Amino acid sequence: MTLKAPYLLFLGDAQDNLSIKMARSAADWCPQLCLGEMALPACTVSTGLPALTITEAKQQGAKSLVLGLANSGGFIAPAWIPSILAALDAGLDIISGLHDKLADIPAIAEKASEKGLQLIELRHPKVKLHTGKGVKRSGKRVLTVGTDCSVGKMYTTLSLTNAMKHAGRDATFRATGQCGILVSGAGIALDCVIADFISGAAESLSPDADAQHWDIIEGQGSLSHPAFAGVSLGLLHGSQPDYLVVCHALGRTHMRGLPQQPFPSLQETIELNMINARLTNPGVKLAGISVNTSAVSVEEGEAIRNTIAAEFGVPCVDPMRGGVDALLANLE
Amino acid sequence: MTLKAPYLLFLGDAQDNLSIKMARSAADWCPQLCLGEMALPACTVSTGLPALTITEAKQQGAKSLVLGLANSGGFIAPAWIPSILAALDAGLDIISGLHDKLADIPAIAEKASEKGLQLIELRHPKVKLHTGKGVKRSGKRVLTVGTDCSVGKMYTTLSLTNAMKHAGRDATFRATGQCGILVSGAGIALDCVIADFISGAAESLSPDADAQHWDIIEGQGSLSHPAFAGVSLGLLHGSQPDYLVVCHALGRTHMRGLPQQPFPSLQETIELNMINARLTNPGVKLAGISVNTSAVSVEEGEAIRNTIAAEFGVPCVDPMRGGVDALLANLE
Numbered sequence: 001m002t003l004k005a006p007y008l009l010f011l012g013d014a015q016d017n018l019s020i021k022m023a024r025s026a027a028d029w030c031p032q033l034c035l036g037e038m039a040l041p042a043c044t045v046s047t048g049l050p051a052l053t054i055t056e057a058k059q060q061g062a063k064s065l066v067l068g069l070a071n072s073g074g075f076i077a078p079a080w081i082p083s084i085l086a087a088l089d090a091g092l093d094i095i096s097g098l099h100d101k102l103a104d105i106p107a108i109a110e111k112a113s114e115k116g117l118q119l120i121e122l123r124h125p126k127v128k129l130h131t132g133k134g135v136k137r138s139g140k141r142v143l144t145v146g147t148d149c150s151v152g153k154m155y156t157t158l159s160l161t162n163a164m165k166h167a168g169r170d171a172t173f174r175a176t177g178q179c180g181i182l183v184s185g186a187g188i189a190l191d192c193v194i195a196d197f198i199s200g201a202a203e204s205l206s207p208d209a210d211a212q213h214w215d216i217i218e219g220q221g222s223l224s225h226p227a228f229a230g231v232s233l234g235l236l237h238g239s240q241p242d243y244l245v246v247c248h249a250l251g252r253t254h255m256r257g258l259p260q261q262p263f264p265s266l267q268e269t270i271e272l273n274m275i276n277a278r279l280t281n282p283g284v285k286l287a288g289i290s291v292n293t294s295a296v297s298v299e300e301g302e303a304i305r306n307t308i309a310a311e312f313g314v315p316c317v318d319p320m321r322g323g324v325d326a327l328l329a330n331l332e
Numbered sequence: 333m334t335l336k337a338p339y340l341l342f343l344g345d346a347q348d349n350l351s352i353k354m355a356r357s358a359a360d361w362c363p364q365l366c367l368g369e370m371a372l373p374a375c376t377v378s379t380g381l382p383a384l385t386i387t388e389a390k391q392q393g394a395k396s397l398v399l400g401l402a403n404s405g406g407f408i409a410p411a412w413i414p415s416i417l418a419a420l421d422a423g424l425d426i427i428s429g430l431h432d433k434l435a436d437i438p439a440i441a442e443k444a445s446e447k448g449l450q451l452i453e454l455r456h457p458k459v460k461l462h463t464g465k466g467v468k469r470s471g472k473r474v475l476t477v478g479t480d481c482s483v484g485k486m487y488t489t490l491s492l493t494n495a496m497k498h499a500g501r502d503a504t505f506r507a508t509g510q511c512g513i514l515v516s517g518a519g520i521a522l523d524c525v526i527a528d529f530i531s532g533a534a535e536s537l538s539p540d541a542d543a544q545h546w547d548i549i550e551g552q553g554s555l556s557h558p559a560f561a562g563v564s565l566g567l568l569h570g571s572q573p574d575y576l577v578v579c580h581a582l583g584r585t586h587m588r589g590l591p592q593q594p595f596p597s598l599q600e601t602i603e604l605n606m607i608n609a610r611l612t613n614p615g616v617k618l619a620g621i622s623v624n625t626s627a628v629s630v631e632e633g634e635a636i637r638n639t640i641a642a643e644f645g646v647p648c649v650d651p652m653r654g655g656v657d658a659l660l661a662n663l664e
Contacts, residue, residue, distance in 0.1 A: 072463075099528075131404055134558030134593050195530050196406070196431065196523040198562040226466030226569045226612050230530040233555075234562025261466050275604070280558050 001120060003185050004063035004093050005033035008052060012069050012080045013042040018150065022097050023047050023068025025179035029158055035060050037068070040079060054083070054090045064093040064120075066182065072257070074099025074123065084108055093118040097178025099192065122178045123189040125201070132199030132238050134280050139209030142287065142331060143241035144219040145273045147264055149228060149256045151249040152319065153219040154180050156290040159319035160245070160327060161216040167328055171214040174205045176235060180218045190220055191231050198231060202238025214331070217241065223272045224264040225255050233276060240280040243287035243331055246270055250304065251295035266308065288315040288327040333452060335517055336395035336425050337365035340384060344401050344412045345374040350482050350588070354429050355379050355400025357511035361490055367392050369400070372411060386415070386422045396425040396452075398514065404589055406431025406455065417443055425450040429510025431524060454510040455521040457533065464531030464570050466612050471541030474619065474663065475573035476551040477605045479596055481560060481588045483581040484651065485551040486512050488622040491651035492577070492659060493548040499660055503546040506537045508567060512550045522552055523563050530563060534570025546663070549573065555604045556596040557587050565608060572612040575619035575663055578602055582636065583627030598640065620647040620659040 009023040017024070026034050027047035036052035047068070052060070065087035067080070076098055084094055084102070088111045096102050102119040103109045112119050142160065144153040157173060157180070164171035173180070175187025193201045206215035217239045221228030246269055255261035264272075270286060277284040289308055293301025301321055309316035315326035341355040349356070358366050359379040368384035379400070384392070397419035399412070408416075408430055416426055416434070420443045428434050434451040435441045444451050474492065476485040489505060489512070496503035505512070507519025525533045538547035549571050553560030578601055587593035596604075602618060609616040621640055625633025633653055641648040647658035 099526075131589075132559035134587075134590050136592075191526075191528040193527050194431070194523075195525050195527050195563045195566070196560065198527050199559055223565075223608075224611060227464035227531055228528070229569055229608075229611070230562040230564075230566025231527045232562075233565045234527070237558045237561055255466075257463075258466050272607070275607075276555075276561075279556060279561070 001126065003095060003120065003182070006035045006062055007033055007064050007066045008035055008054065008057040008062045008092065009037040009047060009049065009066050009068045010080070010083060011037055011039040011043050011045065012077060013040045014069055015042070015044045017045050019071060020045055020047065020068050021070045022066065022179055022182060025154070025183055026066060029183040035062050038083070040083070054086050054092070058090045058092065062092055064095050067094070067096045067098060070097065076100040076102065076105065081105065081107065085111055088112055088115055088117055091115065091117065093120060095120045095122065095182065097122045097182060099123060122181045123192045125188045125193055127188070127204070129193060129197035129204070130200045131196055132203050134237065136240065137206070137208045138211055139213045139215060141206055141215045141217060141239055141241045142243045142245060143217045143236065143239045144245045144247050144290070145232065145236065145269070146219055146222045146247040147224065147266065147269045148222050148249070148252060149225060151247045152290060152292040153247045156245060156247050156319050156324065157216050157218040158183065159324045163324050163328055164214055164216065169214060170210065170212060171216055174215050174217040176205065176218045176220050190235055191228070195230065198234025199238035202235045206239060219247070223276065224269060226258065226261060236273065236277055237280050241277060241284055242281060243285050244273055244277060245287050245290055245327065246273065247290045249292040266312070270312070286312070286314055287330045288317065290317050290319060290324065293318045293321060333458070335427060335452065335514070338367045338394055339365055339396050339398045340367055340386065340389035340394045340419070340424065341369040341379060341381065341398050341400040342412070342415060343369055343371040343375050343377065344409060345372045346401055347374070347376045349377050351403060352377055352379065352400045353402045353482065354398060354511050354514060357486065357515055358398060361515040367394050370415070372415070386418050390422045390424065394424055396427050399426065399428045399430060402429065402510070408432040408434070408437065413437065413439065416440055420444055420447055420449055423447065423449065425452060427452045427454065427514065429454045429514065431455060454513045455524040457520045457525055459520070459536070461525055461529035461536070462532045463528055464535055466569070468572065469538070469540045470543060471545045471547060473538055473547045473549060473571055473573045474575045474577060475549045475568065475571045476577045476579050476622070477564065477568065477601070478551055478554045478579040479556065479598065479601045480554050480581070480584060481557055483579045484622060484624040485579045487651050488577060488579050488656065489548050489550040490515065491656045495656050495660055496546055496548065501546060502542065502544060503548055506547050506549040508534070508537065508550045508552050522567055523560065527562065530566025531570035534567045538571060551579070555608065556601060558590065558593060568605065568609055569612045573609060573616055574613060575617050576605055576609060577619050577622055577659065578605065579622045581624040598644070602644070618646055619662045620649065622649050622651060622656065625650045625653060
């Protein structure tokens with residue numbers, strides 16, 4: 001898989017900031033690869049990048065159109081197809097992180113083939129997977145886990161990888177979802193593998209490595225989410241992390257998408273993850289807590305983080321407010 | 333999906349009794365549909381049914397060849413292909429419970445098409461799946477869970493369903509694996525769904541029902557198995573069981589297929605399952621324990637069951653030695 005940059009980010013008809021997380025991830029984490037964004041008239045959100053037509057983007061050197069959307073069900077809306085076809089006409093590859101496959105839409109498949117362009121389906125693993133073995137691997141591993149979905153696991157993982165590299169350590173970000181794969185150019189979307197292979201796929205993502213090498217592995221879902229905990233548990237077992245970083249977001253009252261489902265406490269989340277992590281790494285430790293405090297002021301956020309750090313005896317950071325350096329000291 | 337009986341059970345080159353669990357399930361639970369078995373020369377195990385050639389089976393009225401094997405990874409071994417082709421030549425449908433698809437092997441696909449025969453892939457769900465919702469459903473649910481894979485969850489579930497029906501209760505067996513689907517003719521192989529949909533698929537298997545109806549749901553894997561715990565957790569959450577029956581087998585020293593992985597205690601297994609089950613059913617109860625005591629004498633088995641029942645304060649049964657009636661009293 002070769003992702004060809006620079007990118008034009010397609011926002012479709014999105015009206016919700018969380019629904020353009022593919023575009024936002026690229027804009028936030030590889031802005032040097034993003035020329036701008038393109039949206040349909042109904043769209044009401046933006047990444048903040050310049051608005052470009054396909055023609056303008058092509059003139060500026062764009063190589064791929066990235067479908068910037070993440071919707072429930074992962075479908076490709078009919079309204080987007082003319083834009084996708086126009087991008088192919090202009091000579092751009094198409095990059096998608098949806099469940100629906102571009103290649104299953106005949107008009108798109110035919111035009112891509114005719115033009116010799118790539119249809120890259122980031123969510124669909126191309127590698128042959130195996131069932132998990134649970135055998136200890138060399139090297140060091142950190143996994144982010146969460147109280148819920150969309151609480152900042154990917155941002156924390158990327159921030160931590162960058163901080164480690166900045167500190168001169170040998171570290172690799174391991175992507176487990178479509179946004180992380182787009183940003184880093186490699187990985188496996190664990191929510192899209194066959195269920196028997198979740199932990200085996202996670203094992204293959206962080207293979208044996210040098211004793212001083214760090215794999216910083218992006219978490220998925222939450223052990224407390226009734227829809228997605230199976231993926232979270234397979235990822236936890238397959239990653240056999242030496243350290244967990246628990247991620248959390250302020251201001252949530254229920255699990256994402258499930259109004260009836262109560263939100264777990266940090267204490268419950270830590271215990272549930274530590275108990276389960278010990279199955280494949282009895283020596284697992286809690287390295288720290290990462291909180292998305294954007295729902296409150298900077299000062300309130302800092303006060304909340306200090307309280308949490310005191311309660312659990314580990315550093316508590318917000319990657320977007322102050323960074324994650326405080327975690328490094330806890331990663332031996 | 334229409335399974336055409338009677339069956340010829342194919343054992344391939346199996347050398348391990350647990351590896352022919354598809355064949356054994358059919359021989360044990362629908363013997364009236366099984367004419368006999370067929371094996372390659374390297375095979376060292378048997379279901380106890382008569383050995384038949386394909387020609388003999390066909391003469392006796394066989395309608396389908398059932399691939400009786402369950403291997404890690406679910407592959408179709410090249411050594412089996414000549415037998416599959418010969419069965420198609422004789423006019424038999426092929427029924428498989430493996431991950432690998434019969435239809436992906438060109439020689440098999442072509443011959444089946446040429447002969448107008450069915451290739452039935454029990455493991456591959458045909459229904460459209462959704463993500464889990466975690467919303468409480470009506471009716472009553474029992475789920476079997478285990479210390480490990482292959483400890484008797486399906487046999488316990490089938491026995492319990494039969495015992496309930498015998499006692500005049502309204503009960504349905506819900507198959508979650510290929511063997512249960514073969515025996516009952518319906519179900520979803522949960523280890524073969526896309527990971528995002530595990531708990532949603534489990535929800536769809538035991539829909540809203542009459543308040544007095546019992547769904548007796550077949551468990552999969554084990555929360556303590558590093559390869560398969562993700563499937564077990566999604567199934568546990570999606571089933572939202574009112575009662576758990578913990579299944580166990582004597583004489584195991586490590587998790588199935590993983591020599592380095594220690595076996596959990598019954599106590600640990602009960603706690604881990606109860607903690608996780610409470611996420612979608614806070615009122616979940618332990619109904620009893622089911623132990624495969626075939627590794628010891630009947631008397632030793634009974635003594636061990638009495639000890640376990642006393643320790644945990646619930647009935648402890650062996651479905652193949654004395655049945656499961658003692659569990660019924662604990663299911664209100």
